[in-house]
Amino acid sequence: MRNASQRVSLWEKIGYSLGDGSANLVFQMMMIYQTKFYTDIFGLEGAIAGTVMLIARIVDAFVDPTVGILSDRTNTRWGKYRPWVLWTALPFMVFYILAFYNPGIEQKALVAVYATISYTLLMTLYSFNNTPYASLGGVMSGDIKERNSITSIRFVASTIAQFVVQGLTLPLVNKFSDGGDAAQGWLSTISLFAAIGFVFLVITFFTTRERITPPPGQKSDLKKDIKEVFSSVSWRAMFVLTLFLFTTLAMWGSAMNYYFENYVDSEALYQFLDRLGLVYAGAGEGVGYSILNAFGLIVSSPDQAYMVGFGVFNMLGALVQFFGVILLSSYLANKFGKKRVFIICLSLTAIFTAMFYFPGKADIETMFLLNFLKSLAYAPTVPMLWAMIADVADHMEYVSYRRATGFVFAGVVFALKAGLGVGGAILGFLLSGFGYESGAGVMQSQSAIMGIQLSSSLIPAATFFVGVIALLFYPITKQFNEKMQAELELRRAEHGK
Secondary structure (H helix, E strand, O other), X not given: OOOHHHOOOHHHHHHHHHHHHHHHHHXXXXXXXXXXXXXXXXXXXXXXXXXXXXXXXXXXHXXXXXXXXXXXXXXXXXXXXXXXXXXXXXXXXXXXXXXOOOOOOOOHHHHHHHHHHHHHHHHHHHHHHHHHHHHHHHHOOOOHHHHHHHHHHHHHHHHHHHHHHHHHHHHHHHHHOHHHOHHHHHHHHHHHXXXXXXXXXXXXXXXXXXXXXXXXXXXXXXXXXXHHHHOOHHHHHHHHHHHHHHHHHHHHHHHHXXXXXXXXXXXXXXXXXXXXXXXXXXXXXXXXXXXXXXXOOOEOOHHHHHHHHHHHHHHHHHHHHHHHHHHHHHHHHHHHOHHHHHHHHHHHHHHHHHHHHOOOOOOHHHHHHHHHHHHHHHOOHHHHHHHHHHHHHHHHHHHHOOOOHHHHHHHHHHHHHHHHHHHHHHHHHHHHHOOOOOOOOOOOOHHHHHHHHHHOXXXXXXXXXXXXXXXXXXXXXXXXXXXXXXXXXXXXXXXXX
């Protein structure tokens, strides 16, 4: 029987989900476009762009644990984690804009310094906002089904944000580029996303509430919290999984941007878009055409096919993930358990990713089919990651009678951001190693094209499989989790929690 005190209303779940929609307006941009922005707008070499991202990871090693410690020890009338979502909303979005602002500096060394500072500050604010936000999801309810529902709705919002960022960014940049000024197009697009993200975070703060508190009598003990977290097998498994998962997503997402611009045949892509009705056909078009054109999704020549084609490719993946999250994630998790579903789905995702090595440059239909299959395989795992991390916090409470939700999530958020930076860095170093020349519109060598192909297929498939191996060591099965949650509920009931 489900505990009524742990039930969460649909409105609260939606309000909470908007926080992840906001985070993904930032995260998806960094994952897909940050490396490309650095090489083609800032004009940095791939290796330098990669180094910028790695430097920020050094700072993260100190920032992320600090955020976890501070949020765990925050006590306000709004709770421990909710206030941070509100306090950091505005600066988070300001630094988002600055990270994609081209200050017009001529010297590449100074450009690299600006990129490093702005990117590091953005990543720091990401931690101060997203670690408490993720922790909040772990204390809204202790009910397994409620938690699965919260994360599923949360990732519906994140998938919509993914759809918007991955699908509409390049068309909007092109639309806002006054007189061909790409830097202005980027600034206008990012400013629009930042304004929406700020509003979403404010809504999250006002609509959510915390229901789970640390066990009665738990005293603040940083040394003990650190020891418990690092000695937890479940936490270590999730750390490795998250690190390699987001390393792969960042590498593959960014690489596919280069893949579409430099490998895919523009004439074949143009003809494919024509069959979809996305090619300019003269005056007298209807309302649907006008809407598509308003978002920059209409092309008039093959040289524009890359921006719209890559956007449509990403929108297909986001739509498949959207329906996969809604229709499959909670059902599969409740029926088979999160661990088992994650292993099978991530293995299939790796296989379909590897297959991107094989389509010819004009075989557009095969590329889109592989993206459909890859997105369908990956979709059920999207909400499960954070639900499993919340289970880790419960597991530590179950074993040690101590709860350090913020510190648990801080470590995994660090792994996420480290993966984001490492994936971008690996791609940057691979591009430089294979001879990619930075700058928009540069004709690339066959060696550079081969590097882009490998970075879009076999290499990310291998790193996906490392995540599968990490999951094998994750101890919280469906049966164990049900037993653990039942006992924790009894403990909390005994103490009036």
